[in-house]
Amino acid sequence: MVPVSYYLILSGILFACGVTGFLIKRNIITIFMSIELMLNGVNLSFVAFAAEWKALSGQVFVFFVMVVAAAEAAVGLAIIIAVYRTRETLNVDQVNLLKL
Amino acid sequence: MLPQTADYMRLLPEIVLTVFGMIVMVMDAAAEGRGEGRSRGRSIGRIKDRRIEKILGAVALVGSLAAITATFVQAQYPGFAFWNMVQVDSFSVFFHFLVAAVTAVVILTSFEYMEVQQIRAGEYYALILFGAAGMSLMSSAVELVLVFIALEISSISTYVLAGFRRRAAISSESSVKYFLLGSFATAFFLYGVALMFGATGSTNIATIGDVLRSGQIPLLAYAGVALMFVGLGFKVAAAPFHIWTPDVYEGAPSPVVGFMSTAPKAAVFAVLLRIMFEAHAPGRIGLIWVVAALSMTIGNLGALVQDNIKRLLAYSSIAHAGYLLVAYAALPDNGIPAAMFYTASYAAMNVGAFAVVSHFGSAGERYVTLGDYSGLGRRSPLLAATLTIFLLSLIGIPITGGFFAKFYVFSAALQANLVGLVIVGVLNSAVGAYYYLRIIVVMYMREPQQEVPVARIPVGLGFALAISLVTTIYLGVLPGRVLEYASRTATAWMR
Numbered sequence: 001m002v003p004v005s006y007y008l009i010l011s012g013i014l015f016a017c018g019v020t021g022f023l024i025k026r027n028i029i030t031i032f033m034s035i036e037l038m039l040n041g042v043n044l045s046f047v048a049f050a051a052e053w054k055a056l057s058g059q060v061f062v063f064f065v066m067v068v069a070a071a072e073a074a075v076g077l078a079i080i081i082a083v084y085r086t087r088e089t090l091n092v093d094q095v096n097l098l099k100l
Numbered sequence: 101m102l103p104q105t106a107d108y109m110r111l112l113p114e115i116v117l118t119v120f121g122m123i124v125m126v127m128d129a130a131a132e133g134r135g136e137g138r139s140r141g142r143s144i145g146r147i148k149d150r151r152i153e154k155i156l157g158a159v160a161l162v163g164s165l166a167a168i169t170a171t172f173v174q175a176q177y178p179g180f181a182f183w184n185m186v187q188v189d190s191f192s193v194f195f196h197f198l199v200a201a202v203t204a205v206v207i208l209t210s211f212e213y214m215e216v217q218q219i220r221a222g223e224y225y226a227l228i229l230f231g232a233a234g235m236s237l238m239s240s241a242v243e244l245v246l247v248f249i250a251l252e253i254s255s256i257s258t259y260v261l262a263g264f265r266r267r268a269a270i271s272s273e274s275s276v277k278y279f280l281l282g283s284f285a286t287a288f289f290l291y292g293v294a295l296m297f298g299a300t301g302s303t304n305i306a307t308i309g310d311v312l313r314s315g316q317i318p319l320l321a322y323a324g325v326a327l328m329f330v331g332l333g334f335k336v337a338a339a340p341f342h343i344w345t346p347d348v349y350e351g352a353p354s355p356v357v358g359f360m361s362t363a364p365k366a367a368v369f370a371v372l373l374r375i376m377f378e379a380h381a382p383g384r385i386g387l388i389w390v391v392a393a394l395s396m397t398i399g400n401l402g403a404l405v406q407d408n409i410k411r412l413l414a415y416s417s418i419a420h421a422g423y424l425l426v427a428y429a430a431l432p433d434n435g436i437p438a439a440m441f442y443t444a445s446y447a448a449m450n451v452g453a454f455a456v457v458s459h460f461g462s463a464g465e466r467y468v469t470l471g472d473y474s475g476l477g478r479r480s481p482l483l484a485a486t487l488t489i490f491l492l493s494l495i496g497i498p499i500t501g502g503f504f505a506k507f508y509v510f511s512a513a514l515q516a517n518l519v520g521l522v523i524v525g526v527l528n529s530a531v532g533a534y535y536y537l538r539i540i541v542v543m544y545m546r547e548p549q550q551e552v553p554v555a556r557i558p559v560g561l562g563f564a565l566a567i568s569l570v571t572t573i574y575l576g577v578l579p580g581r582v583l584e585y586a587s588r589t590a591t592a593w594m595r
Binding site: 008015018022028031032035038039041042045046048049052053055057058061064065068071072075076078079080082083085086087095097 | 245248249252256259260263266267268269270272273275276279280283284286287290291294295297298301302303351
């Protein structure tokens with residue numbers, strides 16, 4: 001059997017990939033995908049911990065997270081379309097009316 | 101194991117808000133379908149549109165008032181509901197009342213705003229109600245996964261609300277920024293929850309607290325607390341997670357900014373109180389110390405150089421998040437009431453300030469720079485006086501709510517021997533006074549460079565301003581009752 005720590009390390013790596021993607025990618029859709037990757041990393045660790053604690057609740061949480069992620073995707077894509085309509089670009093460097 | 105009637109009673113405000121939100125959605129859709137079929141003349145259609153919007157707004161207002169009433173019903177049923185997922189105690193009732201009251205004031209402000217900006221409203225009001233439902237749920241949730249879901253309900257609604265001036269490019273830009281950074285923060289919060297689950301085998305806040313109090317604290321718990329704090333810190337706009345705040349506040353519609361700078365923040369602060377004190381989060385004081393000091397300093401220094409009043413108030417809200425966090429480093433028995441009092445008085449003064457900003461902004465939010473405010477004292481004495489009181493309260497001048505809020509927070513911190521943090525806070529208050537006073541000086545002593553029209557104050561907005569003004573002054577003159585209520589909560593809480 002694969003030890004639980006392997007899953008946890010993998011989930012950490014997935015989460016870190018998501019964070020890196022969020023920080024270095026310039027296309028809004030890709031940035032959004034990076035966030036989904038982070039959430040999936042979290043899901044993996046929920047399941048791994050559920051197996052370790054022999055608690056079913058951890059696996060149920062994953063469903064909730066997936067549902068929320070889907071709702072977020074629906075709203076997020078709608079917002080992205082709204083931005084595209086006004087700016088005709090999805091590059092974050094060009095979406096810069098508000099100075100940082 | 102079916103839920104009992106009492107379970108539903110304990111969730112009554114959320115149920116009321118959701119039901120009214122759905123009513124608004126359905127009415128909007130029904131009215132739209134019929135309007136297209138019957139009226140061919142466009143001008144007639146538009147007049148009808150306005151009337152329908154007014155009705156929808158009124159329904160939403162009734163919904164928020166019903167939610168306020170529902171909190172009193174809910175208060176009669178203290179205890180746990182839905183298998184220990186939700187806890188109704190005087191703490192959660194306090195925040196339910198606060199969120200519902202802010203919602204009502206924001207809806208009152210929105211009537212005029214929607215008309216002036218010519219936004220087809222409908223779902224706007226529904227989203228405010230849905231968001232308020234999420235925020236209420238957050239303050240009574242004692243299960244971290246439920247906190248996550250409630251956080252998302254409130255966040256997703258506010259993401260959409262931020263982009264409601266669809267034709268203005270900066271509005272959708274602010275919406276997308278809020279959405280991306282908000283979801284990023286949520287993922288951090290969720291990872292924190294997962295690690296906490298791994299460290300303690302539970303996501304129930306009370307159980308986590310028992311486990312952490314009982315034995316050696318696992319290293320994972322520290323990581324879990326830190327990650328959850330990152331996620332929640334983003335939501336309350338505490339430095340160093342504040343970068344989104346000025347941009348989003350500048351682009352979003354002003355009433356929405358008034359809403360999202362108070363209600364969701366209050367709810368997240370409630371969650372943070374539960375996590376920090378009830379779950380007995382390890383490494384609390386060091387973490388809070390750094391973040392509070394950073395938020396106060398960055399917020400106040402950032403506000404000094406702002407010319408746009410919405411950006412200025414955004415930086416001021418970062419600073420206020422810092423002051424509020426000071427209470428989290430204090431001891432629970434006076435830190436909790438101080439924090440609760442602060443959220444209430446901050447909500448009153450900030451919602452009021454943004455109500456003035458949204459009225460004065462006019463069509464397309466044209467007048468939002470400091471220069472536009474020059475001479476306002478002469479052109480509209482009432483509006484200027486109201487804004488002045490809110491600003492004085494934000495500074496923390498006596499006889500306003502802001503004074504006692506700061507006073508209780510700093511004295512709670514002093515009792516916990518956090519002298520360094522209090523010194524940072526007091527110095528920052530002095531810096532803060534400068535930029536708030538600058539607005540007042542501009543309003544009363546500067547000649548206007550151009551003719552800026554000031555519309556008459558409509559009834560809805562008048563009520564909104566009156567409510568926030570009375571609350572601000574009430575909290576400044578007679579803070580005793582609210583504070584006593586809050587400290588009773590704290591004692592009940594610490595068992």
